[in-house]
Amino acid sequence: MVDTEKKMKAAAKKLLSEGKVDVVVGFCKGSRKNASRPFFAKSAADAELLVWDGFCTANLAAFLPRLFERPARPKDGWKPPRVALTAKGCDGRSIAGLVRENQVPRANLVIIGMPCEGMLAVQKSGSAKKNETARACVECVSPEAADADVRIEGTSRKPAKASYGRVKAFAAKSAAERWKAFTKEISRCIRCNACREACPNCYCKVCFADQRKPSWVSPANELSETVAFHMGRMFHQAGRCVECDACVNACPMGIDLRLFTQKLAADAVELFGFAPGVSGGDVPMLHTFTQDDTERFITDPEEK
Amino acid sequence: MATVALDRKNSKKLTAALLRLGRVRGPVKDETGVVLGDLTSKSDPVLEYQNFTLPAKREFFPQCEAVAKFEGDNVREAADGDRAAVVFGIRPCDALALSHVERVFCDEKYADPYFRGRRDAALVISLACDKAGPSCFCTSAGGGPASAKGADILSSNIGTALLFDSVTAKGESFLKKNKGLFRKPTAAELTKREKQAADVSRRMKAVDTAAAVKSLAAGRPAAFWEGISETCLSCGACTFLCPTCHCFDLRDDIGTGARLRVHDACMFATFVTEASGHNPRARKGERMRQRVMHKFSYAPENYDTVFCVGCGRCVEACPSNIDIRETLAGVTE
Amino acid sequence: MSRTANPYVPYKVRIEKVTVENDERDLKTFRLAFCDPSDGAAFSHRCGQFAMLHVPGAGEIPIGIASSPLDKGYVEFTVKRYPTGSVTTALHDLSDGDTIGLRGPLGNGFPLDALKGKNLLVVGGGFAFTTLRAAIRYLLHDSVRKDYGDITIIYGARSPGELLYKQELAEWQKRSDVQTHITVDKGDASWKGREGFVPAVVSQVAPSPANAHCIVCGPPIMLKFTMPPLLTLGFAPEAIITSQERRMSCGIGKCGRCNIGPKYVCKDGPVFTYAQMMEMEKRGE
Numbered sequence: 001m002v003d004t005e006k007k008m009k010a011a012a013k014k015l016l017s018e019g020k021v022d023v024v025v026g027f028c029k030g031s032r033k034n035a036s037r038p039f040f041a042k043s044a045a046d047a048e049l050l051v052w053d054g055f056c057t058a059n060l061a062a063f064l065p066r067l068f069e070r071p072a073r074p075k076d077g078w079k080p081p082r083v084a085l086t087a088k089g090c091d092g093r094s095i096a097g098l099v100r101e102n103q104v105p106r107a108n109l110v111i112i113g114m115p116c117e118g119m120l121a122v123q124k125s126g127s128a129k130k131n132e133t134a135r136a137c138v139e140c141v142s143p144e145a146a147d148a149d150v151r152i153e154g155t156s157r158k159p160a161k162a163s164y165g166r167v168k169a170f171a172a173k174s175a176a177e178r179w180k181a182f183t184k185e186i187s188r189c190i191r192c193n194a195c196r197e198a199c200p201n202c203y204c205k206v207c208f209a210d211q212r213k214p215s216w217v218s219p220a221n222e223l224s225e226t227v228a229f230h231m232g233r234m235f236h237q238a239g240r241c242v243e244c245d246a247c248v249n250a251c252p253m254g255i256d257l258r259l260f261t262q263k264l265a266a267d268a269v270e271l272f273g274f275a276p277g278v279s280g281g282d283v284p285m286l287h288t289f290t291q292d293d294t295e296r297f298i299t300d301p302e303e304k
Numbered sequence: 305m306a307t308v309a310l311d312r313k314n315s316k317k318l319t320a321a322l323l324r325l326g327r328v329r330g331p332v333k334d335e336t337g338v339v340l341g342d343l344t345s346k347s348d349p350v351l352e353y354q355n356f357t358l359p360a361k362r363e364f365f366p367q368c369e370a371v372a373k374f375e376g377d378n379v380r381e382a383a384d385g386d387r388a389a390v391v392f393g394i395r396p397c398d399a400l401a402l403s404h405v406e407r408v409f410c411d412e413k414y415a416d417p418y419f420r421g422r423r424d425a426a427l428v429i430s431l432a433c434d435k436a437g438p439s440c441f442c443t444s445a446g447g448g449p450a451s452a453k454g455a456d457i458l459s460s461n462i463g464t465a466l467l468f469d470s471v472t473a474k475g476e477s478f479l480k481k482n483k484g485l486f487r488k489p490t491a492a493e494l495t496k497r498e499k500q501a502a503d504v505s506r507r508m509k510a511v512d513t514a515a516a517v518k519s520l521a522a523g524r525p526a527a528f529w530e531g532i533s534e535t536c537l538s539c540g541a542c543t544f545l546c547p548t549c550h551c552f553d554l555r556d557d558i559g560t561g562a563r564l565r566v567h568d569a570c571m572f573a574t575f576v577t578e579a580s581g582h583n584p585r586a587r588k589g590e591r592m593r594q595r596v597m598h599k600f601s602y603a604p605e606n607y608d609t610v611f612c613v614g615c616g617r618c619v620e621a622c623p624s625n626i627d628i629r630e631t632l633a634g635v636t637e
Numbered sequence: 638m639s640r641t642a643n644p645y646v647p648y649k650v651r652i653e654k655v656t657v658e659n660d661e662r663d664l665k666t667f668r669l670a671f672c673d674p675s676d677g678a679a680f681s682h683r684c685g686q687f688a689m690l691h692v693p694g695a696g697e698i699p700i701g702i703a704s705s706p707l708d709k710g711y712v713e714f715t716v717k718r719y720p721t722g723s724v725t726t727a728l729h730d731l732s733d734g735d736t737i738g739l740r741g742p743l744g745n746g747f748p749l750d751a752l753k754g755k756n757l758l759v760v761g762g763g764f765a766f767t768t769l770r771a772a773i774r775y776l777l778h779d780s781v782r783k784d785y786g787d788i789t790i791i792y793g794a795r796s797p798g799e800l801l802y803k804q805e806l807a808e809w810q811k812r813s814d815v816q817t818h819i820t821v822d823k824g825d826a827s828w829k830g831r832e833g834f835v836p837a838v839v840s841q842v843a844p845s846p847a848n849a850h851c852i853v854c855g856p857p858i859m860l861k862f863t864m865p866p867l868l869t870l871g872f873a874p875e876a877i878i879t880s881q882e883r884r885m886s887c888g889i890g891k892c893g894r895c896n897i898g899p900k901y902v903c904k905d906g907p908v909f910t911y912a913q914m915m916e917m918e919k920r921g922e
Contacts, residue, residue, distance in 0.1 A: 030625040033438055037625035038535040058623065062537065072586030124336070124357065127438070127620075188336070190358070190367060190544050193572070197539035198623045210574060212723050218557050219566040221368030250623040252357060252541045254336055371645035374693055379738050381646050413904070414644045414889040523921050551893035554645070554886045558694050563645065568892070576894060578884045579698075579722035593921075594896075602899035 004115055004154040005052040008086055011112055011150050012047040015084050021110055025063055026086040027056040034120070034128040038063065052086065054120040055128045058198070059246040060085050061094035064104045065203035084110035088119075089156075090136070090244035092145025093277030094200040097240055100276075100284055103203055113148025115156040116140075124254035135258065136245035139163075142278050162275070164266040170259060182227075182260070188253045189226045191219055195257060196233060198250035201240045208232055234260050239268045239285025242276055305476050308486035309493060310466045318466075319347055321482045325427060326389025329363055331356070340393065349393060351461045354437045355615060359547035360398035361405055363391050364422040370562035371418060371554065382562060385418065387425040392459075397440075397613040399430040399454035400447045401547030404603075404611050406454075408550050418565075427478055429468075430455035434500050436507045439616030441629060444511035447613050450501035462496045465489070509629075513600070513610060516632035520601040524635060529589035529596075532631050535624040536571070536588050542618035542626075543569035548599070548611040551575075570594050596631060644889050647691045647738025648676045652731055653711060660798030663718040664764055665729055666703065668711050672736060680742070682706050684749060684772040685880060685908045688741025689888045690714060695727035699885045699903065702742065703767040705774035707781070712739070715767040715801060743888045744907050747772055747852055747878060756786035758844045758872075760863060762793050762835045762855030766801050768880060769854050773809070782814055789844045793820040793835040797828045818842050836862040839870070846871035852878045864911060874912035881907050881914075898922035 012024040028039035028049045036055040040063075041047040068080050087095065095111060098104040118137030120128035137143070143157040170178065196202045196209075209217040209229045217228045243265050247257045265275070271294050274280030310318055322328045323345060331350045332341035338353035340360065370382035394402075406423060409416040433440075433449035442448055452458040456475035460467045467489050470476035479486065543549040544567060553568040568575065571591055577583040585591045603611035612628070619627050654668040671677035682688075682702050689697045704713035718729040731737065749772065757776065761769040769792075775781055776788055790809065794800045800819065809817040820831040820838045831838065835855065851872050853863055860879060867877055883895035883902045890904030898917045900906060909917075 031439075031627040031630060032620065032625055035625050040534050063535070066588075072583060191567075192540045192544040192569075194537070194539040194541040194621075194623055197537035206574075213721070218555060218559065218564070219368065219553070219568075220555075220557050220560060220564055221366070221566075222560070224559075246623075250537075250539065250541065252545055252621040372647075377693065377736050378649060379647055379691065379693060381643050408891055411890065414891070415642075416645075416891060417643050418645075523919075526921070550891070552886065553892065553894075554697065556694050556696050565645075568886075568894075570893060576884050579719040579725065581721060584883070597898070598893065598896070602896065605899045 004152055005050075007152045007154075008052050008112065008114065009047055009050050011152060012041060012050055012084065012086070013044045015110060015150075016041065016047055017044045020082065021084040022081040023067070024050065024084040024086070024112075025060050025067075026050045026112075027052065027058070027060075030055065032127045034130065050086070052114060054117075056086075056088070057119040057122055057128070057134060057245075057249055059091055059094055059200055059244045060087070061091050061098060061200035062198055062246060064095065064098055064109075064200065068104055068108070080105060080108050082108050082110070084112055084150075086112045086114050087145040087148065088114055088116040089140055089143040089145055090242055092147065093142065093242035094244065095145070096147065096277040097242065098200060098203075100282055110149045111145055111147060113145040113151040115152060115154030116143040117155060118143070118157045122249045124252070134245065136243060136248075139243070141275070146277065162269060164262055164269075167259065167262045167266045171263065183223060185256055185259075186226055186230055187223055188255055189230065190253060191221075191226065191229065192252060194250040194252060195247035198246040199237075200244075200246070201237060202233070208236075230257075230260065234264055237261060238264045239272065239274050240276055241265050305470045305479065307489050307494065308468050308479055308483070309489035310468065310486055312464050312466065314485065315466065316348055317485055319343055319349060320345060321485060322390045322392065322427075325478075326425075327386070328390040328392060329388045330390070330392040340391075343392070351393070351431065351466075354433075354435065355395050355397070355617075357545070357617070359545060359615070359617065360391065360394040360402060361547050361550070363388055363426070364402065364419055365405060365409070365550060365552075368564055368566045369418055370560070371565045372563035374556075374558075374561045374563075379563070382418070384421055387422050389425060390427045390429065392429040393431045394428065394455075395433055395615070396430050396449060396451040396453075396455070396458070397442045397445075397447055397615040398547045399428060399458075400442075400451055401454070401613045401615070402428065403454035404548045404607070404609065404613075405550050407607055427457070427474060428455045429457040429459055429475075432458060432460040432497075432501060433504050434461060436504045437616050437620075439619035439627075439629075440508055440614060441511045441616065442614035443505050443508050444513045445612045445614030446609055448501070449504035450497070460497045460500070462493055462500065465493055467493060467497055511614070511629045511632055512636065513612075513632060516635045517600050517604050517610065519636045520597060521605075524593075526589060526593075528634070529593040530587070531589075532626065532634060533588040533592035536592060536626055537623055538571050538573050538588060538591065539623065540569035540571050541621040541623065543567075543571055543595070545617040545621050547613055547615055547617070570598070596628075596635075600632065600635075644740070645887075647689070647697075647740045648680070649673065649736055650712070650739045652733055652735050652737065655732060658715060658801045658803075660796075663729075664715060664799075664801065665718070666713055666715045666801075667728070668704075668713050669737070669739065670711050671739075677710070680712070682712070682742035683746030684775050685747035685768050686742040686744045687768070687888075687907060688712070688714070688739050688743060689885070690716070690724070690728065691738030691740065692724050692727040692731070693738065695724045697738075697740070697886075697888075698722070698724045698728075699743070699882075699888055701768035701771070701880070701907075703770050705771050705778065707775060707778045715764065715770075717764050740888060743903055745905065747908055749775070752850050753784045754786065754848075756788070756845070756847070756849040758789045758791070758849055758851040760791045760835060760839060760851060760853040760855070760867075762859035762863075763795070763799070764801060765854040765856060765859075765880070766792055769852065770802055770805070772852060773815075774805075777809070777812070777815060786848065787816070787844075788814070789816040789818070789842065791818045791820070791835060791838050791842060793822065793833075793838065795822045797821050797825055797830075816842075834862070835859055836866050839863060840866040843870060846873070846876070850876045850878060854880050867911075874915055875910050877911035878908060879911060879914065881909055
C-alpha cells in the first residue's frame with residue numbers, strides 16, 4: 001500500500017500544481033488511533049499529507065453535494081469547484097449515483113480510482129480494529145471505481161458475489177421476531193443524524209424528518225418516531241444505497257443499520273435487477289418502469 | 305468526613321443499600337458494552353469500563369421530556385418524569401459537566417424545575433478513573449481522573465476495595481446512615497488511590513486550554529473556522545454525546561399531548577434558521593465557530609469555566625475525526 | 638409548585654380583539670386578556686420586553702409587547718404572518734374569544750427609568766415599530782410625560798397602507814408635547830405626508846444629541862443606514878439603543894439558540910446599545 005500511496009500522492013500533486021483541480025478530497029492521518037480521516041488537499045504541499053491505508057473507510061462522496069452547493073452568500077463570480085477524489089469502489093458507486101441524480105457535475109470531477117484491498121473494520125469508538133476487514137468490504141461486489149479518470153495501479157480485492165445471506169436469513173424469521181429485533185436495535189438511536197449526514201445520498205436541503213409544515217416525524221424519544229425516521233430514510237435509499245456502511249460507521253451507538261439498508265439493496269436487485277453503480281443502467285431505479293415490473297405488492301400484499 | 309472503604313466482595317450490599325433509596329442507575333453490561341442502566345437487587349455493578357458512550361446529562365436532561373401538558377385548551381405543568389434516586393458510576397468528567405449544565409438550567413432568574421427535580425432527587429456517586437481513554441484530556445479542562453466536582457460522593461475502585469469520599473451534605477448523609485457497610489481504609493489503600501489518579505493524569509496528553517481561551521477572546525478570522533470545519537458533516541454526533549452540551553428545542557407534540565423539550569445541536573444546519581428563511585449561521589464555519597466559542601469563550605466569560613470536560617467523546621465519535629484538541633492548538637497559532 | 642415558578646408553562650390568555658393593521662393584511666394586533674385575573678394582576682412588563690406567544694399544536698414565537706405597562710387590563714402584540722411560519726399562520730387564523738398561551742414578560746426592556754430627564758428620539762421602521770409604540774404610549778401617559786424632556790418620533794413604512802397604529806399616529810401628530818414625523822418610502826394618490834427613507838428623515842429632522850438618547854428599531858437594513866446619520870448628528874453609540882431579534886426556543890437563556898456571542902438576546906437583550914452591537918460585530922459575532 002505504500003507504493004499505492006506514493007503513486008496517489010504524485011497524481012494528486014500533479015493535478016493541483018497543474019491547476020486542473022481546486023481540491024483533492026482524500027484522506028490524511030487521523031488523530032485517533034488506527035484512523036485516517038477525510039482531508040481536503042488544496043496545494044501540492046497539502047497533497048504531501050495524503051495517505052492511503054486500511055483506515056480510509058469514510059465514503060468521501062458525502063462531501064460532493066456540499067462542495068458543489070452554491071453557498072448561502074456567494075462571493076462575486078462564484079463558480080462550482082473542480083474536485084478530484086481518491087475513490088474506492090464504494091465512493092465510485094456513490095459518485096455515479098450523485099451524477100445520475102444531477103447533484104454533481106461530472107465534468108467538474110476527476111475520479112482518482114484507487115486499488116482497494118478492503119478497509120479495516122471500524123469500532124464504535126471510530127478507530128479501526130486491526131486485522132479484521134470491514135463487513136462492507138468483505139461483501140463488496142465492486143472494489144474499484146468503475147469510471148476513473150486517473151487510475152492508480154495496484155491490487156484490489158476480488159469482487160464478492162452478492163448473496164445477501166444475512167438479510168435473507170433475517171427475512172425468513174417470523175414477523176414478530178423481526179419486529180422485536182428491529183425495534184430493539186433501533187431503539188438505541190439518539191437521533192443525532194450522523195447516519196444521514198455521512199450518507200452521500202442524503203443531500204436533501206430539508207430532510208423529511210426535519211419538515212415542519214407538515215411535521216411527519218417528531219424528535220420525541222418515542223419508538224414510533226425513531227422507527228419512522230429510519231424506515232423513511234431506508235426507503236428513500238431504495239435503488240440508491242451502495243452498501244458502503246458510512247451510516248453504520250458514523251453511528252455513535254453502533255446500531256447495525258446494514259441489516260436494514262441491505263434489505264432495500266437486496267430488494268432492488270431481486271425486484272428490479274438494479275444495483276446502483278453496478279447493474280441496471282443509468283436511470284434512477286424508481287424514475288422509470290417496465291411493463292413487467294412486479295405489482296404483487298399491490299395485488300397480493302400477503303404473498304411472500 | 306474521612307474516606308471510607310467497602311470491600312469489593314461486599315458490593316452487592318452496597319447495591320441493596322442504594323436500592324432502598326429508590327431507582328438506581330448504574331453500570332450494567334449489555335450486548336454493546338457497559339451502559340448506564342437500571343441496577344436490580346441481583347446486580348453486581350460492573351466496574352471495568354472506560355466510560356459510557358452516552359453522557360450522564362441524559363439522566364437529568366433527557367433526550368425528550370415533557371415540560372408542559374395539553375389538557376383541552378389548557379396548558380399545564382407536566383408531571384415529574386421517572387426520577388432516579390441514585391446515579392452511580394459516572395466518571396468525574398460527567399459529574400463536572402453536570403455542574404456546568406446545572407448552572408445554565410438553574411440560574412438566579414429562572415430555574416428549570418424538571419432538571420432541578422431530577423438533580424435534587426438523585427444521589428450522584430461518581431467513579432474515579434483507573435485508566436485514561438485514548439482521547440481523554442480532563443486535566444486540561446478543569447477536571448481530573450479523581451475530581452470530585454459535581455458529585456455527591458466520589459468513589460474509587462482500587463481493585464479489592466472501593467473507597468468513598470463524601471462531597472456534599474447529601475453524600476455525607478448516605479455514608480453516615482450506612483456506616484455499617486464501610487470500614488476505615490488502610491494507608492496502603494489510600495496510597496494506591498493517589499498513585500492511580502496520578503498515573504492516569506500523567507498518561508493524558510496536555511492541551512493548552514488556557515492559551516486557547518485567551519486567543520479566542522481576541523477572535524479568529526472566518527477563514528480559520530472555514531478551514532477546521534471543511535470535513536465537518538454537520539451531523540450532531542459531537543453535541544449529542546457531549547456531557548456539557550445543553551442546547552434544546554421546545555416542540556408541541558399533538559401525538560403525546562405535550563410540549564416537549566428535545567435535544568438539539570448548534571451544528572445542525574437549520575439550528576438558527578428563521579421563519580423568513582434567513583439563516584444567520586448558514587456556513588459550516590460559522591456553526592463550528594459557535595460551538596467552539598460557546599465552550600471556550602462565552603462560557604469562560606459568563607461562567608468562569610470552559611464548557612468542556614475533556615471526556616474525548618466528540619473526538620471518538622466524529623465521523624470525520626475532527627479533533628477539538630487540534631482545534632484548540634490551532635487557535636493559538 | 639406555582640405556575641409562575643415554572644418558566645415553561647404559559648399563562649392562558651384570551652383574544653379580546655384583533656385589528657388588521659395594514660393593507661396587505663399580514664400584520665395583526667392582538668389584544669389579549671388573562672383568563673385568570675390574578676395572572677393579569679401579577680403580570681407587569683417594561684417597554685421593550687417581549688413574550689413567547691404559544692399557539693398549542695403549532696408552537697411558540699417571541700413577540701415584542703406593543704402595549705404600555707400603564708394600559709391596564711390587557712396586553713397587545715402586533716404579529717406579522719409569514720407564510721412559511723407555523724405559528725404566525727396559526728395565530729392569524731384565530732379570532733376573538735380564542736385562547737392562546739403567553740410566557741413572559743421576558744428580556745431586559747428599554748432603560749426608560751435611567752433616561753428620566755433626557756430628551757428622547759424614537760426612530761422606527763416597518764413593523765419593528767411595535768415595542769416603540771409601547772414606549773411611546775408609556776412616555777406620553779399623563780403620569781409619565783413630565784419626567785422626560787423633548788420627545789421626537791420618526792417612523793417610516795414602505796407605503797401608507799403599511800403604517801401601523803394609524804389612529805394613534807394621527808393622535809400623536811395632534812399633540813404639542815411630542816414631535817411626530819411620519820414618512821413612507823413611496824406615497825400614493827391620497828398621501829399628503831412626507832416621502833423619504835427613515836435615515837434621510839433623521840438627517841432632515843436633525844434632532845439635537847444634547848442630553849438625548851435615541852431608541853431605534855427596524856429591519857437590519859434600515860438599522861444599517863440609520864446609524865451613520867445618528868452618529869453624524871452627534872449621538873454617541875452608548876446613547877443609541879436598539880433591539881435585536883433571533884429565533885428563540887426557551888426565551889429564558891437556556892436552550893443555547895439566540896446568542897450573539899456571549900449574550901443571549903432573550904436574557905441579556907433584546908435591547909442592546911449600539912456600542913454593545915459594535916463590540917459584538919468587532920468580535921465577529
